[in-house]
Amino acid sequence: MIEKDLYIALKNVTANVYPMFLPDDAVYPTITYQVIFDGANQSFNNAAVTSRNVRFQVDVFSKSYSEAKTLKDEVIAQVVGLKGGEISAQDLYEDRLQLHRQLIDFKFKRS
Numbered sequence: 052m053i054e055k056d057l058y059i060a061l062k063n064v065t066a067n068v069y070p071m072f073l074p075d076d077a078v079y080p081t082i083t084y085q086v087i088f089d090g091a092n093q094s095f096n097n098a099a100v101t102s103r104n105v106r107f108q109v110d111v112f113s114k115s116y117s118e119a120k121t122l123k124d125e126v127i128a129q130v131v132g133l134k135g136g137e138i139s140a141q142d143l144y145e146d147r148l149q150l151h152r153q154l155i156d157f158k159f160k161r162s
Contacts, residue, residue: 060132082122086105086107112151
């Protein structure tokens with residue numbers, strides 16, 4: 052299962068890992084992940100599922116910008132081994148929490 056594989060890959064990064072939500076008592080750096088799309092491609096001519104697309108959002112939170120960027124690179128290096136499809140990343144800042152955030156979007160296609 053791709054979610055289990057993703058979790059194992061994220062645990063290889065030097066940060067705490069949580070599904071879905073950033074806990075109130077989080078120790079930084081912290082990583083969260085969630086499924087943002089899970090769908091099957093089916094042919095109109097038959098009921099067979101031809102492939103499955105799964106998209107995950109992984110967020111890295113850190114008090115320092117440089118640490119957030121380094122952890123983003125570590126996350127991508129770990130997840131690339133899962134033979135995913137597309138990867139995109141975005142710099143963000145959480146003003147209320149005063150944290151630097153790297154949003155990483157992974158799209159996997161499975162036959």
